[in-house]
Each structure stands twice: as structure tokens, then as C-alpha cells.
Amino acid sequence: METARCPHLLENMSAYLDGEASAELCAEIERHLDGCEDCRVVVDTLRKTITLYHELPQPELHPEARLRLYKSLDLSEFLNS
Numbered sequence: 001m002e003t004a005r006c007p008h009l010l011e012n013m014s015a016y017l018d019g020e021a022s023a024e025l026c027a028e029i030e031r032h033l034d035g036c037e038d039c040r041v042v043v044d045t046l047r048k049t050i051t052l053y054h055e056l057p058q059p060e061l062h063p064e065a066r067l068r069l070y071k072s073l074d075l076s077e078f079l080n081s
């Protein structure tokens with residue numbers, strides 16, 4: 001079943017979205033996305049998040065806004081770094 005391959009694909013999704021995946025892996029992921037609604041949602045969400053991240057120059061993100069963003073994403077553990 002296609003769904004059995006989801007975890008493997010999800011592991012490689014960030015590389016895929018960063019353009020670091022091999023052509024072979026890209027093709028495999030895109031083939032899977034054609035038939036897997038769940039993974040499409042994941043990719044769409046990740047892609048939007050990454051786009052937003054790249055479109056927001058870090059210095060322009062107010063520290064309080066960053067704090068709220070991190071908390072809303074439950075990433076507050078990273079705030080200490």
C-alpha cells in the first residue's frame with residue numbers, strides 16, 4: 001500500500017522542500033503525493049511555513065512576535081538557544 005511508505009517519505013520531506021533531495025527521491029515523493037492526500041497536506045503546510053520563514057527577514061520579526069510564534073507552535077523549548 002502507498003500509505004506504508006509515508007514515514008519514509010516524511011523523513012525526507014524537508015530535504016525535498018529544501019531542494020536537497022536527489023532527483024530519484026523527488027520523483028518518488030511526487031509520485032506518492034499524487035495518491036496520498038495526507039502527505040499533500042503535510043507538504044503544503046511545510047512549504048507554506050518555509051515560504052513564510054524565508055519571506056520574513058529575521059531582524060524584522062519582533063522578539064515578542066517570535067515568542068508568540070514559538071509558543072503557538074509549541075517550540076518554546078528552542079527559545080533558550
Ligand SMILES: [Zn+2]
Binds near residue numbers: 039
Ligand atoms: Zn503519504
